[in-house]
Amino acid sequence: MQVALVALAAALAIGVPALATAWAQGRIGPAAAASLAEKPELSTTAIILIAIPETMVILGFVVAVMILLRTGGGG
Amino acid sequence: MIVQMARVRVAGPRAVLDRALAEVQDAGVLHVVRPAVKATLEATPARAQRHLRHLLDDVDAALALLCGAAPARTVPPLEPQSPPLAARLARAVRRQAERLARQLAAVEDERLLLLRYREFFTAFESLLGHELAWADGHAFYVVLRAGAADAVTPLRASLEKAVGAELELLARPLASGETAVLLLVPKPVAAKVAQLLSESRVQELPAPASLGETNLLRAMPKLKARLAELPELKRKHEAARAELREAYEDALLGLRAWLHDRLLVLEARAQAHAGPHLFVIEGWTPRAQFVPLANRLSSALGPEVVVEVVETQPWSRADAPVALQNPPLFKPFEVVTRMLPLPKYGTIDPTPFVAVFFPMFFGLMLGDVGYGLVLAALAVVLRLRSKPNTTLRSVAAVAGACAAFTTIFGVIFGELFGTLGQALGMRALFNREESVVPFLVACVGLGVVHILLGLVLAAVSTWRQGHKRAAMGRGVALFMVAFSVLSLLAAFEVLPEKLFTPFVIAVLVAFPVLVALEGVVAVIELLSTYGHILSYARIMALGTASLMLAVVANQMVGAMGSVVIGVVFALLFHIVNFAIGVFSPTIHALRLHYVEFFGKFYSPGGTAYHPLAHWQPSKQGG
Numbered sequence: 001m002q003v004a005l006v007a008l009a010a011a012l013a014i015g016v017p018a019l020a021t022a023w024a025q026g027r028i029g030p031a032a033a034a035s036l037a038e039k040p041e042l043s044t045t046a047i048i049l050i051a052i053p054e055t056m057v058i059l060g061f062v063v064a065v066m067i068l069l070r071t072g073g074g075g
Numbered sequence: 076m077i078v079q080m081a082r083v084r085v086a087g088p089r090a091v092l093d094r095a096l097a098e099v100q101d102a103g104v105l106h107v108v109r110p111a112v113k114a115t116l117e118a119t120p121a122r123a124q125r126h127l128r129h130l131l132d133d134v135d136a137a138l139a140l141l142c143g144a145a146p147a148r149t150v151p152p153l154e155p156q157s158p159p160l161a162a163r164l165a166r167a168v169r170r171q172a173e174r175l176a177r178q179l180a181a182v183e184d185e186r187l188l189l190l191r192y193r194e195f196f197t198a199f200e201s202l203l204g205h206e207l208a209w210a211d212g213h214a215f216y217v218v219l220r221a222g223a224a225d226a227v228t229p230l231r232a233s234l235e236k237a238v239g240a241e242l243e244l245l246a247r248p249l250a251s252g253e254t255a256v257l258l259l260v261p262k263p264v265a266a267k268v269a270q271l272l273s274e275s276r277v278q279e280l281p282a283p284a285s286l287g288e289t290n291l292l293r294a295m296p297k298l299k300a301r302l303a304e305l306p307e308l309k310r311k312h313e314a315a316r317a318e319l320r321e322a323y324e325d326a327l328l329g330l331r332a333w334l335h336d337r338l339l340v341l342e343a344r345a346q347a348h349a350g351p352h353l354f355v356i357e358g359w360t361p362r363a364q365f366v367p368l369a370n371r372l373s374s375a376l377g378p379e380v381v382v383e384v385v386e387t388q389p390w391s392r393a394d395a396p397v398a399l400q401n402p403p404l405f406k407p408f409e410v411v412t413r414m415l416p417l418p419k420y421g422t423i424d425p426t427p428f429v430a431v432f433f434p435m436f437f438g439l440m441l442g443d444v445g446y447g448l449v450l451a452a453l454a455v456v457l458r459l460r461s462k463p464n465t466t467l468r469s470v471a472a473v474a475g476a477c478a479a480f481t482t483i484f485g486v487i488f489g490e491l492f493g494t495l496g497q498a499l500g501m502r503a504l505f506n507r508e509e510s511v512v513p514f515l516v517a518c519v520g521l522g523v524v525h526i527l528l529g530l531v532l533a534a535v536s537t538w539r540q541g542h543k544r545a546a547m548g549r550g551v552a553l554f555m556v557a558f559s560v561l562s563l564l565a566a567f568e569v570l571p572e573k574l575f576t577p578f579v580i581a582v583l584v585a586f587p588v589l590v591a592l593e594g595v596v597a598v599i600e601l602l603s604t605y606g607h608i609l610s611y612a613r614i615m616a617l618g619t620a621s622l623m624l625a626v627v628a629n630q631m632v633g634a635m636g637s638v639v640i641g642v643v644f645a646l647l648f649h650i651v652n653f654a655i656g657v658f659s660p661t662i663h664a665l666r667l668h669y670v671e672f673f674g675k676f677y678s679p680g681g682t683a684y685h686p687l688a689h690w691q692p693s694k695q696g697g
Contacts, residue, residue: 044414044669051666058613065511065619 006071010064017060024053077424078361078398078684084110085356085372087380092347092354096340096687098375102368103688105358106396107343124341126162131334133165134327140172141320141327149692152336153329161330168323175316179309186305189298195280196295198247198255213265214257215272216280221252230256230277237271238264335690343687357385359395359684395420397681405430407472415669417681423536425673432525432672433664434473438480439518440617440660442507443625445492446653447482454478477661492649493625507615508622515615522611523560525667526604527553529675536676548593549675552601555585559605607671613663621659624652 032046083105085095099105155161195216219226227246234242243259260268272279348355360368369382397417399409401424408430418424441447454474461467489503490496497503507514530553538546562578564570589597628648632641 044665047662048666048669051662052670054663055610055613058616059609061616061620062515062612065515069511 006067010067013064013067014057014060017056021053021057024056025050028053076400076427077418077420077422077681078400079363080359080395080398080420080684081362081365082385082395083358083360083365083368083382084385085358085380085382087354087376089349089352089354091376091380092344092349093340095354095356095372095376095380096343096347098372099343099356099358099368100336100340100687100689102371104360104364104368104686105356106360106684106686107346107356107358108394109346110348110355110357124338126158127334127338127341130158130162130165131331131338133162133169134331134334137165137169137172137323138327138331140169140176141316141324150325150328150332152333152689153326154333155330164323165327165330168319168327171319172316175312175319179312179316182305182309182312186302186309189302189305192280192298193302194249194251195255196298198249212259213262213268214259215268217256217258217272218249218278218280219246219254219256220278224248224254227254227256230275233275234258234260234268234271238267242268332690332692339687339690358687360686361398393420394682396684398684399424399426401426401430407469407476408433410466410469410473411665411668414665415673415677416679417683419678419681421540422678422681423532423676425532425668425677428528428532428672429668430476433668434476434480436521436614436664436667437477437660438482438484439521439614440663441477441481441621441656442484442488442618443490443492443621443656444482444485444496444501445490445649446656447478447480447485449653450474450481450657451478488622490622490625493622493629495625495629498629507618508626511615511619514618515612518611518614518618519608521614522608522667522671523556525611525672526608526675527557529672530556530604533676536678544592548589548597551585551589551592552597552604555582555589555601556604556608558582558585604675607674610671611667613667617659617663621652621656624655625649628652 028049032042032049035042036046085099085105087095099107195218224246227244231244234244238260241261241264243257245257247255249255258268269279343356346356365384372380372382397420399412399417401409405427409426411429411433412418412424412426438447441450454471454477457467457471457474461471485491485496486501487504488507489501491499491501494508505514530549534546534549534553537543537549558578558581561570562575562582565572565575565578586598589601593600628645631644631648632638
C-alpha cells in the first residue's frame with residue numbers, strides 16, 4: 001500500500017506539471033508560429049518562450065525522483 | 076570581445092570629397108555616421124540614386140535570367156565609360172533575356188501539352204482509321220480524371236439512353252491514372268452528345284489549334300512531327316541564351332559591382348557635411364585601424380586633408396558601432412550570441428563564456444560516448460559541406476565542441492549508447508543512473524558558478540558604463556547569493572557547522588544595503604536569481620531522461636523475442652533518442668544562457684559595424 005502511495009505521489013509530482021507545461025506550450029506554440037510567419041527574426045525569442053514552461057515539468061521530474069529515492073519507492 | 080572603436084573626423088577641401096570617399100571605400104574600415112558638429116549636410120542625390128537603382132534592377136534581372144541560380148562569380152567593379160549607354164545596353168540585354176526565357180517557356184508548355192495528346196493517342200493507336208471508316212460519324216475525345224474509370228459504364232448507359240444504341244465508346248487507361256475515352260456517334264446526334272458531355276462536366280480534349288486540325292486522329296502525324304521538332308527548337312533558344320551570357324556576363328557582373336559600390340558611396344556622401352569650400356566626414360573605425368587609415372588618406376590626398384580622432388565623452392560612445400572579435404577557438408560561438416541583438420558598445424561580449432559553458436551543458440545533458448561520436452561525425456560532414464566564414468561552418472564547429480564534451484562526459488559517466496558501455500566493460504567514474512542526487516547537486520552547483528559569473532560581469536559592465544551605484548548593487552547581490560550558498564553548505568555540514576551563523580548574519584547585513592542601493596525591486600531580482608540557480612536542475616533532469624531512454628532502447632534487444640527484431644527496434648529507438656538528445660539539450664543550453672546567464676548582464680541594442688567598403692556578392696546576398 002505504501003509503495004503504491006509513493007508511486008502515486010511521484011506520478012502526480014511529474015504528471016500535474018507535465019499537464020501544466022503542455023497547456024502553456026499549447027498556447028505559446030501557435031502564438032509563436034503566428035509571430036514567426038510575420039517576423040522570422042523573432043525565432044530566438046520564440047524558442048526561449050517555448051522552453052520557459054518546461055521548467056515546470058523538469059522541476060516536477062526532479063521532485064518525483066526525490067520522492068522515489070527518499071522514500072525507497074524506487075528500489 | 077567588443078572591438079574598441081575610435082571616432083574619426085576627415086576634413087579637407089570640398090574639391091577632393093569624391094576622392095576622399097573613394098579612398099575610404101578602398102580602405103574599408105570606416106563606419107560613416109553624421110558629423111556631431113552642426114553642419115549642412117550634402118543634399119541626398121536622390122535622382123542619381125534612383126537612376127542607379129533602376130539600372131541595377133535591369134542588371135540583376137538580366138543576370139538572373141541568364142545565369143539562373145548559379146553562384147555569382149566575383150568580378151572587380153567596372154566603371155562604364157558612359158552610364159547612359161550602359162543603361163541602354165543593360166535594358167537591351169534584359170529584354171533579349173526575357174524574350175528568350177518566354178520562348179523557352181512556350182516550347183516547354185507546348186511539349187507538355189503535346190505529350191498529353193500523344194499519351195491519349197498511344198492508348199488508341201490500334202484504332203487509328205476506325206473513325207475514318209465511319210464516314211458520317213463524329214468523334215469525341217474525353218479524359219476521365221484519375222480514379223474515375225468506374226464512370227465509363229454509367230457514361231455509356233446514359234449516352235445510349237439519350238441518343239440510342241448507335242454509338243461506339245472505347246476506353247483505355249493512361250499512365251497518369253486517367254482514362255482516355257474515344258466516343259464515336261452519328262453526326263445528327265453529335266450536338267446533343269456535346270451538350271450532354273458539357274452538362275456532366277466531362278473534360279473533352281480538343282485538337283491543338285497549332286496543328287490546324289480538328290480531327291485528332293488526322294492530327295497525329297503532325298503532332299509527332301512537332302514533338303520531334305521541339306527539342307531542336309529548345310536547343311536553339313538555349314544556345315542563343317548561352318551566347319548572350321557569354322557576350323555580356325562579365326560586363327554585367329562588373330557593372331553590378333560598380334553600381335553597388337557607387338550606391339554605397341552615395342549613401343555615405345549623404346552623411347557628409349559638404350559646404351562651399353570644405354567637407355567633413357565622420358565615422359567609427361577600430362582603434363587599431365586608425366593609423367593605417369590616416370596614413371593612407373594623407374598619402375593619397377595630401378596634407379590638405381586632415382584625419383583626426385575626435386575625443387568623445389563616455390556617454391556619446393554608446394553610439395559607436397559594435398564589432399565582435401574573438402580568438403579562432405571562440406569565434407564560431409558568436410553564432411549563439413548573434414541570435415540575440417548585438418550587445419551595446421562598452422558592455423560585455425559574452426561569446427568566450429558561451430564557448431566554455433554551452434558545450435559543457437550540452438555534454439552534461441547528452442553525456443554518451445556513442446552519441447558523442449555520431450555527433451562528431453555529423454559535425455565533420457557539416458564542416459566538409461560548408462564554406463569558410465558561413466553560419467553553417469560556425470554551426471559545424473559548435474557541434475564539434477558539443478560532440479567533444481559529450482564524449483568526455485560519456486567517458487566519465489561510463490555510457491556508450493546508454494548502459495551498453497558498462498556491458499562491454501566500460502567503468503563509470505561517476506554513475507549518474509545511481510547517483511541521481513549527487514548529480515543534481517553538481518548541476519545546481521554549476522548553476523551557482525554560472526550565475527555568480529553573470530553577476531560579476533554585471534557589476535563590471537555597469538561600473539565600466541559609469542553606473543557605479545548600480546554596479547555596487549550588483550556586487551552586493553553577488554555577495555548575498557554567494558553567502559546564501561555558503562550558509563546552505565554549512566547547514567548541510569559540507570563546511571564547518573560553526574560557520575553557518577556568521578554566513579547568515581552576513582546575508583542579513585547585506586540585505587538592507589542592497590535595498591538602499593537599488594530599491595525594493597532588487598529584492599524581487601534577488602529572489603528570481605535563486606530561482607534561476609534552481610533552473611540548472613534541468614541539466615540533471617534531461618541527462619537522466621536521455622540515459623533512461625537509451626537504457627529502454629537496449630532492453631528492447633531481449634524483450635522482443637527475436638534478437639534481430641529487438642536490435643532493429645533498439646536501433647530505431649536510439650536514433651529517436653539521439654534526435655531528441657541533440658535537439659533538447661541545445662534548446663535548454665540556449666535557454667540557460669539567454670534567460671539565466673545573459674539576463675544578469677547582457678545589454679542588447681548595439682549597432683552593427685558596417686564600414687564603407689567595396690560590395691561583395693557573398694556578404695550582400697547577391
